[in-house]
Each structure stands twice: as structure tokens, then as C-alpha cells.
Amino acid sequence: MDNSVKAAIYEGLGYSSVLRAKELLITALHNEDEGIVCAAIRGLGAIGDKDAVFMIVDMMNSDAVSEIVAGEAAGALGQIDSPDAYIALVDAYQSIETSDEGIGEDIVSALGYRDISETGDFFKQILNDRATDPALRLAAIEAVEDSQGDAGAFLLDYLNDPDSDIRAETAWGLASIDEPGRIADVLHLQLATEEDAEVRTRLYQALGNQETIDIEAAAGLVYKETVLDTKLAGYDLLAQKLDFSETTKPVEQFANQVIPELQEIALSEKNLNYKIRAVITLQRTDTLASLRALEEIAEKSPDYRVVKATGINR
């Protein structure tokens, strides 16, 4: 039997009511095939009782297993709803050495499966220690984005971090989580002083995740942007939030300046991602002028991917 099939069977055992499932899975932890060992770990994770936690912790901390197996064990523990699993992960993180940074990131990511009310102090400890490896601090913010609970309130504390990568990731977190809270004012303030273009891109995306924003203030900032990536994020925000049935100055500027610029980007820019972002923003705009621009792009673009993105049949 193919090892991948065996692995699937082992993992499935964890979800089954087979009496000897746990015993079989524990035996499989010593299999020569790494894929089967990982599957057995996932199976034990699905069982999730004290014995299973004990065995998985043992695998994670073993010097005899590969980084892949140890990482799988960390991931499985992250998903087990038990204090023992949580404590084991935190203890393992505290005892890692600099040479084990890979497993450190795995543990941090694994803790992202849990509720922020349980893991918040742990993540703060990592983030507030500026001596921590920047990659681990970044992994901590990414884990918070994935967490259950009020991640928005937690993330806000790191919008002013000295590391621009952390600020950018934090703003992205606020852009992508379900309930970031009403933080439009904070984001506006941050945008007014933020100098890093990537962070500004993320802040515009975070404003897009707010119900209401000060659109005049946002437009004032967007129209000053010079970096294409950031400009596109700003234009996309305006397309979402401007009321195009009104004849305000930002709306006029969008119609006269932005729509032709987006059309040009979609047709001439080398990078596929920029071209498609321009098309998406034109679609969001949903005005006669933007529809005309999309029709022209569909007609003139030599790139079938861009044409398809316009949604207009040739």
C-alpha cells in the first residue's frame, strides 16, 4: 500500500471510534516514513486526550525527530483545547535555543490557533522584547491575526512599533480580521504621520475594513501618494467608500484623474498584479466612466487574464 494512503488511514484513525486507535497511532509514531509519523501526530491531535497530548509533546521535544515532525507536533498541540497542550507549547518555546528558530516559529504559529485571551500575554512577551528575532516578532503578529477572540484590540498596540515590518503586518491584520473594532480615527492619525510606503498601503487596506471613514481626509492623503503600490491601495479604498452619486471634489478628481490612470495601469503596467488590482478597483467604482474604461481594457489588453478580470466578454 502506498505510504500516502497509509498516512491518510492513520490520520483518519484519530477521528474514528476504533478501540485500539490510540495504540495504533502511538506505534506509528516510530514509523520510518515521516509522512506517516506526521499523520499519526495529527490523528493523536484529533483524539486530544491526556495520553495523546503527552505523546505529541514528547515528539515535539525529542532531539531524534526532524524539524518537520517537531513542527507538526507543535501545530497539533496548538489545536488541542487543553491547558496542558498550551503549557507544553509555551514551555517548549522558553527552552528553545537560537539554533532552533524554525521550531520557535512553528510554536508561535501553533499558538495562533487559540483564543487571544489565552495567548495574549505570551505574544506580548515576544513582541515587547525588542531583542527577539524580528522574524519571530513578525510570526507573533501573524499568529494574532489568525487567533480567535478580540485580536483587533491587541493589534492596535503595535501600530506604532519601531519596526516598519511589524507596523505593516499589524495594519494588514486590522485589514483582514472580521471585527477590527471602530478604529478609523486611529488609522487616519497613523496615516498622517506614517512615512513607510508599505505601511501606508496596509493602512489604506485597514481603512477599507471600517464601516465609516472620513473620506475627505482619506482622499486628501491618497491623492498625494507617489508609490504605485500605495496609490493603488488608496484608489481601491476610495472606490469602496466614495459616493459616486455626489459631485464632491474627491469624486470629480477620481473621475478625471484616477479612472484614466487605472485604465493606463491595466493596459501598460508590466506587473500582472498591478494590472489586475487596477481592474478590480475600476469594477468597484461602478460608474459609467469606469465601465467604459473596463470595456476599453477588455478590447485592447493583450493579456487574457486582465481581459477575464474585467468581466466583459469580448
Added chain:
Amino acid sequence: MSENGFKTFFRMGLVLLAMVLLLTPANLCAEQEGIDSDDMPCNTYIWDITGNYDTPLFEDCEMTMTLVQDGKGKITGSGDGICEMYIDDDDEGFWVWIDYEFDVKGKVTQKKGIGVVKLNVKIAGMAEVDIEDLTDLKFRAKQRLAALINPDTLTFDGVVKSSGCIQKVGCGKEVFENYSADLPIGMDGSWFLATNNIDDDGKKIMGESTLILANGNQLAMTAKGRINARKGEAKVKFSGVKTDPGAKGSSIMATVDEDENVLKMKGKVLGQQIGCK
């Protein structure tokens, strides 16, 4: 081994490489020298899932979705769809028609060779049901997709968890266990690191290079390295240039022998860990 042997490290055109390059998408790498993902000692994929999708995230619906992945692997996107479904209530069933638009945020990550796609979808639309006086009803829903990229089938396969409410009708949840979407045509995770503009002085390596993805996107990189003549190796670090947002944050560290074979490689590109030990 002479140090001069390394001078040709990145300059020599490899016949085999050239043949491979002629077959690459968009033929962008033609006549370029460099490192090809096909020649790596292990599978190293770089995924850019930018493109158009029409596999619906809800069962019983039709949908078009456009996703854009940026230099950090973050995904933004949007789309629209229509649904026609029969809801089997306890007492009696009824038909529902939904017209909706949605916004997508997500990310592509990769660890230990496994690519993961996560999407959060926020949906808003209007619904109608075949019950008298129930038209123009607001529909709100959210979906979470967690999927693994399968390099053999060039799909991402996973689970979509949905929850939503139709005004005056009620709320519901759906778990779509076997979601599978084709990656955009041409995206197979392969890549080519062009090294035409890299030079060395026998000890140090420096220059510019371009990482070309399977969809034709290019990431501008700088290269810096050191030659170890005693070991017969060169270590080169390729770093995405900071002025290119698509490349900023990406880096690859490669150890190459005198026969241009990559011995080791480790890096992070588009937010994805890649590497061969």
C-alpha cells in the same frame, strides 16, 4: 580548483538550462543564465495565485472571483455570484435566490514545502424567497477557506466554512468539505532566477538579478556573495530590492558548487519559505 573557475559561475550559458528555458511560460527566460527551479535538489515552489476563479465557494451557486497576491503573499480580491437554492425547512421548503458581491482578504504561505491558502470572504447582497411579500431582503455572509496547494494537480483543495443571514428569513451555516479550485493557467510554482548581471572578482560576487515566476511576474533582486575557493563553493544572497514592493522582503540564500549545481538553498519569497538542505 582555481578561483578563476568561479568567474564563469554565473556567466556561462548552460546548454541544458537553455533547453529548459525555452520551454518555460512566456519564454521570458530564454537565453538567460541562472538558477532554474527544475534543477533544484528538492521541490521548491513559489506560488502566485493571482488570477480569475469560477469555482463557487458556496455549493449550489455560481461565482466569479479575482484574486491578487502581493509581494508578502497577502491576497486581496473581489467577486460576485448568484445562488438558487432550495431550503428544506422543518415544515415545508422554499426557494431562495441570492445576488451577491464580495470582498476577499487572505494570504498564501508555505512551510516545509506545503503551500497554504487562507481566504476570508465578506459577502453582501440581496435575496428573494418564494414566500409572499418577502423580496429585496438583505443578505450578509462570511466565509473562511483553508486549503493546501497541490503541486501535482495544480489546485488548491480544502474546506470552506460559511455562515450567513437573510433578513426576515433566518441564518444558517454550511461547511463545504471538498472545495477544489484550479490554479490560474500557467501557475505551476516553477521559477527562474536570472543571473545575467552578476559578476565576481574571484572573491566577492555582486550584481543584480531577476526572479521570474511561472506567471511571468518579475521580482528585482540584488545579489551579494562570497567565493570559498578552498571548499569549491560560493554563497550568494539574493535580496528583493526595497524600492520594488513586489520584491521587498523576499530573499534567497544559495550555496552553489563550481559546476553550477545548487547545493543548498533557503529563503522566503512572496511570504513563502522555500529551501533545500
